[in-house]
Amino acid sequence: MTASPILSCRDVTKTFGGLTAVDGVDLDLYEGEIRGLVGPNGSGKSTLINVLTGFLSLDSGSVTVDGTRVERLPAHRVSELGVARTYQIPRPFATLSVIENVQAASYFGNAKQRPTDVREEAARWVAFAGMQDLAHEAPDALTLHQRKLLELTRALATRPRVLFLDEVLTGLNQQELAEGIALVKRIKEVGISIIVVEHIMRVILDLCDHLTVLNFGKVIARGAPRECLEDEDVIAAYLGKSHA
């Protein structure tokens, strides 16, 4: 028997005025999988994440999490079903320390499954992400890499089954990138299924089991990462038609 996807969308469309940012997209994420979502700037990746996580309403289409229809649910209800995300621009609480930020995520992130010991849960995820030496720092004292790690740790502290990573590895140096890739692999190993949006193709090839490629809001390729990136429509989308 074929397994059912943990998260699935069909024919999802989202417009902003006259602009169709996401245009009839189908996508499935299976348990234990890292799926890459790629495409040129403005191709609709972040809008699709916003729709799938309930932060934006869609115009048409359906979204299911473990078979439950969620496309009309607000973000906090989708989160209660075990869906978490990061943002391209980290948004920690500036007046809280690293560990307090993670505790807040653990406490409020998924109210239906609040852990009995929020402090212990937060400390566990801070250690998991390798941030224990920074636990009592203020977010302002962190580097960009560390702020992105905090963002990711906050998402983990909500105990998701599905995690959307929106460009968490962008802007890092080579060593930070290697550490970030290793961390995402560890997240997969603890049983969290991941959709990763990333522009760095080396990262995509290293991490992803499967790829979905968007251009102008439409899926133009899907499948094994290397084959997708060699697809002539994908090359044309990235380089412009004249280079295809």
Ligand SMILES: Nc1ncnc2c1ncn2[C@@H]1O[C@H](COP(=O)(O)OP(=O)(O)OP(=O)(O)O)[C@@H](O)[C@H]1O
């Ligand atoms: N709130 C909004 N209002 C109007 N247009 C928007 C809004 N958000 C996104 N768009 C437009 O929708 C299209 C898709 O944008 P989106 O940010 O989803 O693309 P993206 O693939 O995530 O891009 P990038 O790789 O640069 O982050 C773009 O043309 C963008 O300008």
